[in-house]
Amino acid sequence: MWINVSQQLKTSIGTIRNYEVSEIVNVASGKSMVQGEVGLIRTDRSILAKGTLHTEVEVTCSRCLSLFSCPLTLNIEEEYFPITDVVSGASLPLPEEPGCFTIDEHHVIDLTEAIRQYVLLAIPMKPLCRGDCAGLCPNCGHNLNQGPCDCSPQETDPRWSVLSKLTLASDAVVNKRKGME
Numbered sequence: 001m002w003i004n005v006s007q008q009l010k011t012s013i014g015t016i017r018n019y020e021v022s023e024i025v026n027v028a029s030g031k032s033m034v035q036g037e038v039g040l041i042r043t044d045r046s047i048l049a050k051g052t053l054h055t056e057v058e059v060t061c062s063r064c065l066s067l068f069s070c071p072l073t074l075n076i077e078e079e080y081f082p083i084t085d086v087v088s089g090a091s092l093p094l095p096e097e098p099g100c101f102t103i104d105e106h107h108v109i110d111l112t113e114a115i116r117q118y119v120l121l122a123i124p125m126k127p128l129c130r131g132d133c134a135g136l137c138p139n140c141g142h143n144l145n146q147g148p149c150d151c152s153p154q155e156t157d158p159r160w161s162v163l164s165k166l167t168l169a170s171d172a173v174v175n176k177r178k179g180m181e
């Protein structure tokens with residue numbers, strides 16, 4: 001999303017302009033529609049982009065391995081530094097911060113890269129299709145959200161029980177198992 005801020009760079013500090021965001025952004029998992037509102041605030045050295053955006057990305061449930069659409073809220077707050085003085089056209093020194101966002105020589109801000117980075121940060125490390133996802137049967141691999149399978153707990157193949165312990169290792173269940181051993 002491109003916004004020309006040449007007029008706003010000439011305004012006084014504290015001036016705010018609001019923009020509707022409705023944009024398809026390419027993230028790791030594919031294209032996502034991003035919507036919301038961003039305010040651009042003129043500061044003494046930059047334009048501060050601040051706002052709340054909403055999107056959904058396709059992710060894989062860490063428990064049952066099914067694909068689902070995960071809603072994300074992005075609280076964007078990024079400063080954009082001009083590389084050219086809007087009045088004189090002279091080059092401006094950039095702040096030391098590595099990877100800071102810039103306003104190009106045509107006084108245009110590109111919000112897309114910031115949105116892409118915020119989406120990647122907002123995706124949960126262990127996504128769950130729902131809070132009480134039942135996961136997969138460690139014996140036959142059946143998705144237990146679709147109902148029970150025909151396996152009885154006693155018939156669990158010993159080769160799989162090692163795997164099931166691994167899957168449970170991150171859950172609170174592991175404590176219970178320890179207590180039983």
Ligand SMILES: [Zn+2]
Binds near residue numbers: 062065129130133
């Ligand atoms: Zn799941």
Ligand SMILES: [Zn+2]
Binds near residue numbers: 151
């Ligand atoms: Zn089963």
